[in-house]
Amino acid sequence: xxxxxxxxxxxxxxxxxxxxxxxxxxxxxxxxxxxxxxxxxxxxxxxxxxxxxxxxxxxxxxxxxxxxxxxxxxxxxxxxxxxxxxxxxxxxxxxxxxxxxxxxxxxxxxxxxxxxxxxxxxxxxxxxxxxxxxxxxxxxxxxxxxxxxxxxxxxxxxxxxxxxxxxxxxxxxxxxxxxxxxxxxxxxxxxxxxxxxxxxxxxxxx
Numbered sequence: 001x002x003x004x005x006x007x008x009x010x011x012x013x014x015x016x017x018x019x020x021x022x023x024x025x026x027x028x029x030x031x032x033x034x035x036x037x038x039x040x041x042x043x044x045x046x047x048x049x050x051x052x053x054x055x056x057x058x059x060x061x062x063x064x065x066x067x068x069x070x071x072x073x074x075x076x077x078x079x080x081x082x083x084x085x086x087x088x089x090x091x092x093x094x095x096x097x098x099x100x101x102x103x104x105x106x107x108x109x110x111x112x113x114x115x116x117x118x119x120x121x122x123x124x125x126x127x128x129x130x131x132x133x134x135x136x137x138x139x140x141x142x143x144x145x146x147x148x149x150x151x152x153x154x155x156x157x158x159x160x161x162x163x164x165x166x167x168x169x170x171x172x173x174x175x176x177x178x179x180x181x182x183x184x185x186x187x188x189x190x191x192x193x194x195x196x197x198x199x200x201x202x203x204x205x206x
Contacts, residue, residue, distance in 0.1 A: 005032060008032060009030050009031055009032055012030045012032070013027060013029065013030040016030055
């Protein structure tokens with residue numbers, strides 16, 4: 001507004017100086033102190049200013065609504081992303097937990113199978129040792145019997161055979177479901193020789 005007033009003063013100075021020059025008058029300075037426009041011009045200017053203010057207000061309001069909508073949409077998007085990430089992490093953790101559980105169960109089953117196999121192996125080893133000891137004892141006994149037969153000690157052989165026979169009878173009578181024991185005909189002869197075995201024992205103890 002100030003620059004327009006200065007421009008008007010300059011142009012008015014040029015016009016007045018040119019108009020007064022024929023009379024020898026030199027206009028050095030012109031200044032407009034006040035301008036009173038017509039009423040219709042003032043009203044038009046007021047309406048224009050009002051329209052400009054309303055326009056700016058509508059623009060600002062629209063921009064505010066747009067920014068609010070953008071912020072709301074962005075917030076919803078962020079919330080959806082966070083929910084999705086949370087669900088994804090939950091599923092990952094659940095899958096990892098199930099995997100760890102399966103690994104532990106598999107490891108437990110593997111350890112159990114190893115222990116069972118080791119136990120079975122140990123039992124087989126113990127059983128083999130027992131069979132070996134029994135076989136050694138039986139071989140030793142057979143060697144003694146063979147030596148007794150070779151030396152003519154028939155009583156010792158009869159004693160050993162009778163001892164094994166009596167031990168077998170003891171196992172039969174110890175059974176829970178054994179009520180009656182049927183002896184073969186040859187057993188009567190064996191039992192009849194028990195008196196001889198008794199005499200042999202007496203001679204051994206002496």
